[in-house]
Amino acid sequence: MTQPAIFTEGLSKTYGTLRAVDRVNLEVAPGSVFGLLGPNGAGKTTLIKLLTALVPPTEGRAVVAGHDVLREPYAVKAEIGWVAAEVILDDELTAWENLWLQAKLHRLSGWEPRARELLGYFGLADRARSRVSEFSTGMRKKLEIALALLHQPRVIFMDEPTIGLDPGTRRMLWDLIRGIHREFGVTVLLTSHYIEEADALCDQLAIIDHGRIVATGTPAELRSRVSSDLIEVxxxxxxxxxxxxxxxxxxxxxxxxxxxxxxxxxxxxxxxxxxxxxxxxxxxxxxxxxPSLETVFLDLTGHRIDGDEGGKVDFRKFYATIRRSRQ
Amino acid sequence: MMDQFWGLFLREIKRTYRNPLVLVMTVVQPFMWLAFFGSSFANAPPSFLEGYFHTNNYIAFLLPGVLSTSMLTVGMFSSMSTIQDKRFGYMKRILLTPTPKSTVFLSKAFGATTRGLVQIPVMAVAAMAFGVALPTSPGLWAIWVTGLFCLGLGFCSLFMTLTVTSTDWQTPGVISNFVTMPLMFASTALFPSASFPAWMQDFSRINPVTYSATLGRAILLGDPPWTDLGYLVIFALAMVVLGAWVSSRWLKIE
The missing domain is CATH 3.30.70 (Alpha-Beta Plaits)
Known part of the structure; x- marks a missing residue:
């Protein structure tokens, strides 16, 4: 029996009176693509913060890549990679300098050949000396994934990897996630509130709502839980x-x-x-x-996953802010 | 830890020197002080200057003071850089690697202080143009720069401590007004403390800016007071320890 890449037991996080993550039990098999599916505000981001040892849990425990997040946060951080929803890079630096800094932060030695290999893999080899501020969104996303892979992590966390991207870039990213999973043998945990994304990418899914895991299984298993059709009149x-x-x-x-x-x-x-x-x-x-994952979600939670339009508007505003402040 | 500090420190330096506007801003402000404020006594009778400032060139008196106050204002940059990293999410990228929060703090404090040091050569040349005779001994320069570095490091640490939980662009500016003005005027940076009221003299006596200005003036005369340098080193150390402790407890990704 191989050790799970991620294992949690009764994991909870409370902010004041809000229980953002509520007694979550998860087991993610090594080498799989695991999806956390839920609407905005369901607790996905908090759960990722707990699993990446950014915030300590209020209750319960989590073991990521063989290390307890509370007792060995630095050991956890050394074994994980992270891809942000909003593409976080240093725009003032070149692509190569971003890789260099990531290597320093992970205290890597002899990282240069792997960095060159990753730039080549993502088709950025000829842009290594360009400033990131000149990059397109797709190129930024690729560089960010290269940063996440540089220290050969065992688990990569991707928080809403395709939010705010145009359909073409989203397709490209899906292929990329499948590709790196195949090529680098890394476990991927991604969050999404796009049903079709979870369906297309994930081996295993957990549906999360109000901080609680309401169902887990393969996309096919979850779909088969609902055999009835839905008619709205x-x-x-x-x-x-x-x-x-x-x-x-x-x-x-x-x-x-x-x-x-x-x-x-x-x-x-x-x-x-x-x-x-x-x-x-x-x-x-x-x-x-x-029957689809959408109706499964509706069945389990009583509301549609994108019912909360407010969340989407917030993200658009967020991107606009980022763009403005970059200028 | 050294690797992580060095990486983040060089990032601060690279970011500064790739933004020419920031450099211009850093250099122009103290230059303005020297040129405009410094010239305000240009036509004062020499006997008044000798009696009050103990020099016949007010700019010679002012140079160490302005260098000291400008090291005080660079403190704000460490806070601004930290808040920018929080707002752009870069703090999250750093803290998702095995980098201690105290290392992030040290890199910001040393980065902003180093950025402040660029003022020294520019101001020195400007002062020479105004007829100030500068020391030629490298040893004296090393002491002077060490004193200014300690002063800057202390205030950068203090600013980081005061804004550790902030994510608001405006906070460093507000705090700067509260900290900079009193520390600048209640010191010997611009005027000797002889005609200050008693309470301001007391304040001036513990104010690190006074020690840095006094150190600089003594060096211009060729006689460094080691106690002043010692005071600045202790101030810097105390602030760095405080800032590292506060940051390791309260620094957050947002």
Whole structure:
């Protein structure tokens, strides 16, 4: 039995009265890509801070790359790499100087060949002497991943690795994460609030909401937990949910008035009966969804993962601030 | 620890010298003091200058004082650099490596102090242009620079201690106004303390700026008082120990 790359037991973090991380038990197998999926404010970032030994846990324990985060924080930090959501590099320095500083901070010797190899791998070899302020977002992201790999860490943490990126760059990054995982054999723990990202990249997933892990498994396992289809209906006038509950194939009806959501066995069989029951003139909008991680999430937490638009706006503002202050 | 300190220290230096505006700012301010404030006694009767300042050239009196006050103001830069790293998230990048927080503190304090030292040669040349005779002995220069370095290091450490939990761009400026003004005026940097009221004389007697200004003036006359240098070394050491302890406890990524 190999030692897990990350192991936590009853891990909790409380800020005042807020329990940001609540009794989390995790086990991440070495060499896997593990995804923490949850909406903004679910506790993903706090959990990463605990696992990277940046803040001490209030309760419970965490062992990362064989070291306890509370007792041996420096040993943990020596074994982990980190890729920030917002791309954190020193813009005044060149790409090579950023690597040099990272090597100094990790007290590496003989790091230069590996640095050159990484720059080559990420296609940045000819830009080693350029200042990072001249780099595009994609190049910055690549350099940041090169920094994270420089000291040959056992675990890499990626906090929202593709947030705020355009679809092309996001695709490129997905390929890159798959690639480095394959080439460098490193365990990757990433957080995301993009369902399709977690689905595309991760071997194992944990769904986190309000600081608690509500489900874990492979993406396929999680999807299979929900076999029913979801039908969301908006009507012009209020509808009594009782009249719909008796329809064949309807498992449950939630909501009241003009906005209802139904769990049904097979939507193609239920819909023909559902429309007459509602009265076709009354229906304003109807939305059918097959089982997906999105509906799993909805099922487990009672809300959609991107329901909180406020969080997204915040990030856009955050990027704007960064851009302004760089000028 | 040496590796990490050296890396972060060189980063501070590189960042400073790649930003010409910062350098210009660092040098112009004390030069303005020397040129404008220093010239305010240009037409004073020599007997007054001799009696009050013990020199016939006020700029010769002012040079050690202005160098001292400018080392006092560079303290603000260590705080600003730290707050910038917190706001850009770079502090997180540093603290996610096995780098102790006290090492981050030391690199900021030494980095900002070194940045302040660039003023010395520029000011020395400017003072010579105003007719001030400077010492030629390298030993005297070494003592003078050591004194200024200790003064700067002490104040950089003090600023870092006062702003350790801050993430606000404005805090260093506000604190600077509270710290710089009284320390500058209640010292012998600009005027001798002979005509100060008693309470200001008492304050001036423990003010490190006074010791640095006195040391510089004695060196211009060719006679360094070792006790003044000792006072500055102890001030720097005490502040560095305090800052390292406070930083290791309270320095956060944001």
């Amino acid at each position: 908006e009507t012009r006038d209020p509808v009594d949910p009782e009249t719909l509950r008796s329809l064949p194939g309807v498992i449950r009806v939630e909501g009241t008035g003009q906005s209802l959501s139904l769990r049904v066995t097979r939507s193609e069989e239920v819909l023909p009966a559902l429309l007459p029951a509602l009265g076709p003139q009354k229906v304003r909008r109807i939305h059918v969804e097959r």
